[in-house]
Every structure is written in structure tokens, then in C-alpha cells.
Amino acid sequence: MKRIKKVGVTAFGVLTLAALVTGCGTSNTTTNSSSTSNTSSTGNTTSTAASGTSGKLEIFSWWTGVSSSKALKALVDVYKKQYPNVTVINEAVAGGAGSNAHAVLATRMTNNKPPGTFQVHAGHGSLLSWIQAGDMSPLNSLYKSQGWYNDYPKSLLNLLTVNGKIYAVPVDMQRANVLWYNPAIFKKYNLTAPTTFSQFFSDAKVLKAHGITPLAVANHGNWETTLMFSDVLLGTVGPTEYDKLLNGQESWTSPGVVKAANTFTKMMKYANSDYSALHWAEADQMVAQGKAAMNIMGDWAQGYFTTDLHLTPGKDFGWAPTPGTAGSFGVVSDVFGLPSKLSASQKAVATNFLKVLGSNAGQKVFNPLKGTFSPRLDANPKDYDAYSQAAMKSFQKDKLVLVLGQGAVNPGFTTSFENAMEVFLTSHNTTQFLQSVQSAAQANPLSS
Amino acid sequence: MSQTLDMPGRDPVLRRKRKKFSWDKTSAILTLVPSLILLGVFVYGFIGWTGWVSTTAWNSIIPDFASVGLRNFKIIFSTFRFQSDLRNMVVFTALFIALCLVIGIALALLIDQKIRAESLFRSLYLFPMAISSVATGVVWSWLLNPTTGVNLILKSLGLNHLPEWFLSTRILPGTPLGQIEIALPLALLAVLIAAVWQMSGFAMAVYLAGLRGIPEELKEAARIDGAGPWRTFWSVVLPQLKGTTTTIIIILTAASLKVFGLIYAMTGPGQDFVTDMPSMNMFDTTYQGNQFAEGAAIAIVMLILIAIFIIPYLISTLKQGEEA
Numbered sequence: 019m020k021r022i023k024k025v026g027v028t029a030f031g032v033l034t035l036a037a038l039v040t041g042c043g044t045s046n047t048t049t050n051s052s053s054t055s056n057t058s059s060t061g062n063t064t065s066t067a068a069s070g071t072s073g074k075l076e077i078f079s080w081w082t083g084v085s086s087s088k089a090l091k092a093l094v095d096v097y098k099k100q101y102p103n104v105t106v107i108n109e110a111v112a113g114g115a116g117s118n119a120h121a122v123l124a125t126r127m128t129n130n131k132p133p134g135t136f137q138v139h140a141g142h143g144s145l146l147s148w149i150q151a152g153d154m155s156p157l158n159s160l161y162k163s164q165g166w167y168n169d170y171p172k173s174l175l176n177l178l179t180v181n182g183k184i185y186a187v188p189v190d191m192q193r194a195n196v197l198w199y200n201p202a203i204f205k206k207y208n209l210t211a212p213t214t215f216s217q218f219f220s221d222a223k224v225l226k227a228h229g230i231t232p233l234a235v236a237n238h239g240n241w242e243t244t245l246m247f248s249d250v251l252l253g254t255v256g257p258t259e260y261d262k263l264l265n266g267q268e269s270w271t272s273p274g275v276v277k278a279a280n281t282f283t284k285m286m287k288y289a290n291s292d293y294s295a296l297h298w299a300e301a302d303q304m305v306a307q308g309k310a311a312m313n314i315m316g317d318w319a320q321g322y323f324t325t326d327l328h329l330t331p332g333k334d335f336g337w338a339p340t341p342g343t344a345g346s347f348g349v350v351s352d353v354f355g356l357p358s359k360l361s362a363s364q365k366a367v368a369t370n371f372l373k374v375l376g377s378n379a380g381q382k383v384f385n386p387l388k389g390t391f392s393p394r395l396d397a398n399p400k401d402y403d404a405y406s407q408a409a410m411k412s413f414q415k416d417k418l419v420l421v422l423g424q425g426a427v428n429p430g431f432t433t434s435f436e437n438a439m440e441v442f443l444t445s446h447n448t449t450q451f452l453q454s455v456q457s458a459a460q461a462n463p464l465s466s
Numbered sequence: 467m468s469q470t471l472d473m474p475g476r477d478p479v480l481r482r483k484r485k486k487f488s489w490d491k492t493s494a495i496l497t498l499v500p501s502l503i504l505l506g507v508f509v510y511g512f513i514g515w516t517g518w519v520s521t522t523a524w525n526s527i528i529p530d531f532a533s534v535g536l537r538n539f540k541i542i543f544s545t546f547r548f549q550s551d552l553r554n555m556v557v558f559t560a561l562f563i564a565l566c567l568v569i570g571i572a573l574a575l576l577i578d579q580k581i582r583a584e585s586l587f588r589s590l591y592l593f594p595m596a597i598s599s600v601a602t603g604v605v606w607s608w609l610l611n612p613t614t615g616v617n618l619i620l621k622s623l624g625l626n627h628l629p630e631w632f633l634s635t636r637i638l639p640g641t642p643l644g645q646i647e648i649a650l651p652l653a654l655l656a657v658l659i660a661a662v663w664q665m666s667g668f669a670m671a672v673y674l675a676g677l678r679g680i681p682e683e684l685k686e687a688a689r690i691d692g693a694g695p696w697r698t699f700w701s702v703v704l705p706q707l708k709g710t711t712t713t714i715i716i717i718l719t720a721a722s723l724k725v726f727g728l729i730y731a732m733t734g735p736g737q738d739f740v741t742d743m744p745s746m747n748m749f750d751t752t753y754q755g756n757q758f759a760e761g762a763a764i765a766i767v768m769l770i771l772i773a774i775f776i777i778p779y780l781i782s783t784l785k786q787g788e789e790a
Binding site: 118120121124144147148150238240290291292294295428429430432433434436437441443444445462 | 738757
């Protein structure tokens with residue numbers, strides 16, 4: 019009898035263990051039950067006037083890093099000066115590139131308990147999904163009242179607009195198509211930063227002959243090579259066709275993409291062999307230490323160079339648009355929207371925050387702390403360092419394009435693309451790779 | 467599953483008991499009820515929910531509960547990644563358990579020799595289990611990165627053909643099945659080293675307890691019958707440890723099938739998915755790709771695989787219990 023009991027306990031324990039495996043699929047629902055209480059209390063503060071000067075404001079983001087949380091705090095301080103009676107709740111969710119935040123946000127949205135405002139990337143990723151689900155309120159009147167239609171580049175606002183309605187306010191700007199290089203190495207061998215692919219390959223040959231890894235690549239996170247491919251594609255087919263591809267208006271098996279894939283494979287021959295073990299910052303470290311000459315990465319790398327490695331822009335590290343992409347700017351921008359399921363008073367509070375977030379005064383304190391720059395056309399270059407000034411200049415005149423990954427396109431497509439890339443890196447089978455990408459584009463539509 | 471859960475099914479028994487009212491029994495049942503409700507809702511309820519989601523069309527951020535039958539399962543089974551996952555999981559689990567058992571019993575036998583500082587060694591071998599899997603993964607990724615770590619030592623010893631460890635994309639020749647090759651990806655060996663390092667101490671501890679449970683008389687009888695230490699081990703000790711071995715296998719199988727943190731921190735999915743596991747695929751599919759139904763389908767396949775290992779064990783132990 020005792021034994022049966024024991025077995026029963028073990029059986030229960032083991033079953034529980036087995037059940038925990040599926041826990042991942044359900045944990046978001048559990049999270050929800052805990053957050054319900056604090057949103058419902060937000061709902062109770064409806065007694066406030068519709069002016070939005072008191073009550074509670076939940077700001078949802080994945081800004082938990084040192085510089086980004088500092089920047090958010092500074093922005094909130096600006097807001098609090100104007101609206102001292104509002105209680106601000108920082109709902110930042112930690113986790114790789116917002117992956118956990120996405121899950122938490124999805125639960126809150128589907129349960130009609132949205133935060134006051136939330137971070138999302140500009141483009142056709144999650145933002146478009148929320149718009150299509152009817153979870154976002156259009157902000158056209160806010161834009162009109164604040165005069166923002168003239169304060170931001172039209173092509174940026176287009177990335178936030180569906181059917182003439184604009185749904186989010188941009189707060190910062192980062193560039194995805196940057197080639198970082200070690201100026202000392204380039205000087206030593208009389209090379210200049212490549213502007214074309216043929217120049218890239220001739221530089222790479224020289225560097226390789228001298229025992230220096232021409233291109234530092236990282237791919238531990240399984241997204242870095244996808245970003246690099248995105249830049250190679252942009253440089254190969256040009257911004258117009260690139261735009262069509264990323265908007266689902268052209269086949270991924272077209273000759274231009276084939277050419278880009280072949281160029282990409284050829285570039286990988288000049289890369290370090292241990293790329294799947296490296297995180298992006300480790301690849302940039304190789305460049306900084308002179309072990310490698312170049313790296314392709316978004317300009318968050320510049321924060322790593324200056325803040326972590328204490329290097330001087332222009333002197334210790336150089337930058338250029340990736341080959342063939344001069345005149346194009348790959349946009350990675352954090353934007354904030356207004357959930358449609360908020361009560362009128364909650365909306366008023368959140369709208370006041372968006373006013374600060376989109377203003378010059380707010381972005382001026384936010385961006386230098388975060389290591390990004392303000393996408394406003396009237397932003398003062400003097401607030402920024404040498405790199406950001408240069409990037410800002412390009413941003414204001416370049417053609418703005420989306421990026422593969424970085425929450426800029428359909429997330430289902432991004433995951434499938436990264437999976438196909440993981441195989442392509444080994445197989446070098448362009449036909450098979452592009453067929454997988456094409457079927458991913460069909461299964462996960464890229465256009466609105 | 468239903469046997470442990472179907473408390474309402476025992477209602478007649480309860481009613482009979484209520485006639486002979488006993489505080490003991492009532493309070494026992496009352497204390498069990500909250501945990502049963504919690505388990506019922508948060509474990510079994512959500513298993514059911516996950517199972518249901520896996521048959522819907524919810525493959526974007528917007529919930530869509532239209533039924534699509536087994537379409538999600540067809541999709542995941544047709545992908546290169548999931549096929550690789552299954553291969554990796556089977557290979558990894560088999561080797562992981564075999565190595566842990568062998569190393570575990572070897573260590574346990576050594577420690578059981580009534581050595582000095584026994585508890586020191588025991589703790590020493592158990593410590594890796596106390597380290598979080600993510601920390602283990604990061605440290606081993608440094609140690610086994612071919613450009614750093616142990617390869618530098620091997621190089622200084624004059625070795626030329628250094629292993630690529632977890633960066634190797636070589637898969638030892640095998641039979642092609644579907645889109646993949648059924649064989650041993652070499653990179654998995656590097657992950658195995660880390661996993662076995664972490665968990666073999668656990669096998670040792672359980673074996674040690676098992677060894678201590680064998681009556682000294684049995685070994686003595688064997689000795690009197692003229693059996694040497696080797697013969698005693700094979701014919702007396704090992705058969706006595708059968709139950710212990712089963713327990714270790716079940717626990718390690720469950721640990722192995724849901725391994726996530728270690729590999730996620732150490733290698734990621736690996737180039738060509740040589741070190742990918744269903745759990746990582748599920749995470750990416752669900753939370754990166756927002757393909758909730760496909761992610762749920764992967765979870766259900768994992769659950770079924772674990773059940774395949776665990777249900778026979780449960781049946782056999784239940785039978786043993788009845789016999790006893």
C-alpha cells in the first residue's frame with residue numbers, strides 16, 4: 019500500500035514535469051493574470067477629467083538596458099514637469115530584443131488591458147499586425163495639432179501609415195546599413211572603405227593576403243547574417259526593387275536576389291570561421307582590436323565602440339554605408355502608439371505623453387543618452403557626437419528603406435528567413451534558399 | 467493522466483466515508499483541493515488549451531481560432547529545422563543518458579570505496595548541477611570555441627588537427643531521411659560534454675544512495691561463494707541497482723527532452739541546425755515569429771515524445787506496486 023502511494027506521488031511528479039514542457043506555450047497567460055490587477059486599477063481612475071492631466075500612465079517597452087532605461091527616465095522627467103499629477107508606471111519587460119515584451123504585450127492586448135502606450139519598431143512588423151487587428155487609434159489629429167507632418171521626413175511617416183491613417187510617433191532613429199572598419203588597417207595597406215562590391219572584394223583580397231580577416235561576422239543570435247543579407251540585397255538591387263521585395267511586390271527568386279545571394283556567399287568566404295559562436299559585439303571587438311578589418315552591423319555598434327570600448331569616432335573606428343547603399347538609409351526606429359481599447363481619460367493621458375515624446379524638447383534629452391538620434395528634421399546636430407551627426411545628415415536626405423528582421427517586416431517571415439539563412443550558410447545552395455524564402459513570403463504576407 | 471486527476475470519479479467513496487465522519491480524512495482532502503485545482507487549471511487545463519491551439523489557424527499576433535485540423539503538424543514536420551530537431555533530440559538524449567549513467571556509476575563506485583574526504587568529493591561532483599544552465603552554457607562556449615579555450619592548450623601541445631567543437635557542421639555519414647541525414651552531428655558532441663559535465667554528478671548521487679541501500683550481506687555472500695569484485699559488481703550490485711537506474715533514466719530523459727537554457731546560451735540553433743532542439747524551435751516559432759499555433763504543435767509533439775518514455779515506466783511501476 020505504501021508503495022502504491024509512493025508510485026502515485028512519483029507519477030504525479032513526473033506528469034507535472036512533463037506538463038511543464040508545454041509551460042512555455044502557456045506562460046504568457048499566467049503573466050496576464052498578474053498584470054490584470056494593475057491595469058484594472060488604471061481603469062478605475064476614470065474620474066479624472068478628459069484633459070489627461072492626472073491619473074496613471076503605463077509605458078510599455080523593452081528598455082531595460084543601462085543607457086536605454088536612463089534615456090526613458092529622462093524623457094519621463096520632461097513629461098512629469100508638465101504633468102506632475104500623473105503617476106507614471108514603467109512597464110519595461112527585459113528579454114532578447116523585445117521577444118518577452120512581445121509576448122506580454124500580446125496577452126494584454128488580446129485581453130483588452132492594453133498599456134497606455136507601447137514601444138514597437140517602425141515598419142510592417144508587429145505595428146502593422148496591431149493596426150490590422152484594430153487595436154490602434156489613428157493619430158492624424160495629433161499630428162495636425164502638433165505640426166508633426168512637417169517635422170518628420172515624409173518617407174518615415176509613410177512607414178507608420180496605413181490607408182492614410184498614421185498610427186505611431188517616432189522617438190529615435192538607428193541605421194541598419196553601416197560598414198564599420200578599422201582606419202589604422204586601411205591606412206596601413208593604402209585602402210579606402212569600399213563603396214562598391216568589386217571594391218570590397220579587391221580590398222578583401224589585399225587584407226587576406228596580409229593575414230587579416232577582411233570581414234568580421236557574428237551569427238550566434240541567428241539574426242546578424244540576415245541583417246547583413248538585407249544590406250547586401252539593398253546594395254545589389256537598389257532601393258526601388260528592394261522596397262518592392264520587402265513589400266511583397268516582387269518574387270524572391272528574381273535575378274537580382276539571386277545575384278545578391280551569390281555576392282553574399284562570396285563575402286562569407288572572407289569572414290572569420292567561428293561566426294556562429296560570436297555575438298554581434300564580439301565581431302565589432304575583432305574590428306576594434308585589429309583582428310578583422312570590417313564588420314556590417316546596425317549603428318547600435320557605435321554605442322559599443324564608444325561606451326564599452328571608449329573609442330573615438332572617426333579616429334579609432336570608421337564607418338561608411340555598406341557597399342552599394344550610399345543614398346539609402348535602413349530604418350530601425352522605435353515608435354509609440356495609442357491602443358484603441360483605452361478609456362477616453364486613459365487616452366487623454368497617453369496622448370499628452372506622446373506629445374512630449376514627439377517633441378524636440380523630449381527627443382533632445384532622450385536620444386543622446388540612448389546613443390541614437392532624433393528623427394525630427396529640426397533636431398540640433400550639436401546635441402550629438404560625430405557619428406550621429408553624420409548619420410543624421412544621411413537620414414535627412416537619403417531614401418528610407420525597411421530592413422529584414424528588427425521587427426520591420428512580418429515576424430513570421432523573419433523567422434522563416436532566418437531559418438532558411440541558417441541552412442544556406444552551410445549549403446550555399448542559392449536556388450533552395452530563395453525558394454524557401456519565396457514560400458515564406460507567400461505564407462507570411464509582406465504587404466498590408 | 468486521468469487516473470491521478472479524476473478525483474470526482476471517487477465520489478461514491480467519499481460519500482461512504484462521510485457517513486463515518488472523520489476529521490482526518492476531510493482535512494486531508496481539503497488540503498489537497500487547492501493544489502488539485504491549481505494543477506488542474508494551470509497544468510492540465512493549459513495542456514488541453516495548447517492542444518486545441520495547435521489545431522487552429524492562430525499564426526499571427528491576432529488570435530484566429532478557426533480549425534485547420536492537423537495542418538500545423540504537417541507544416542512543422544515538413545521543415546528542415548524540425549526534422550533536424552528530432553534527429554538531434556534522439557541522438558542527444560541517447561548519448562546523454564548513456565554517458566551520465568556510465569560516469570555516474572563509475573564515480574559512485576569510486577566514492578563508495580570508503581575513501582577519505584568522501585563528502586568533499588561527493589559535493590565536488592554534485593556542484594555542477596547547482597550552476598544555472600545558462601552560466602554553464604556560456605562558460606563551455608568559451609572553453610570550446612575553436613579559436614579560444616581548450617584548443618589553445620591542444621595547439622601548444624603540438625596538435626595540428628584541432629576539433630572544431632560546436633562549430634563543426636559535419637554530420638557523420640548516415641541514411642538520408644526526409645530532407646536531413648539521420649546521423650550524429652559532431653557539434654552535438656561539444657554540447658554533450660557540457661551537459662554530461664553538469665548532470666553526471668546527479669546520476670552519481672542517486673547511484674550512491676542506491677549502493678548504500680544494497681545489504682552488505684549480499685556482497686558478503688557473493689564473496690564467500692568465491693566471486694571477485696568484478697563478478698560481484700555484475701551479478702549482485704548491478705541487478706540490485708535496476709530500480710535506481712530506471713529512476714535516473716526517467717529523470718534525465720525528461721531533462722534532456724526539454725533542454726533549452728544550456729544550448730540556447732552555448733551554441734544557439736547552430737549553423738545548419740546541428741545543435742537545435744525542439745524547445746528552441748518552439749521558442750523562436752512562438753515568440754519571434756508569432757506563429758502561436760505552430761509553436762503549440764511543437765509543444766504537443768514534445769509532450770507526446772515525453773509521454774512515450776514515461777507512460778511505460780508508470781505502467782510498469784504501477785504493476786510492480788500491485789504485485790507487492
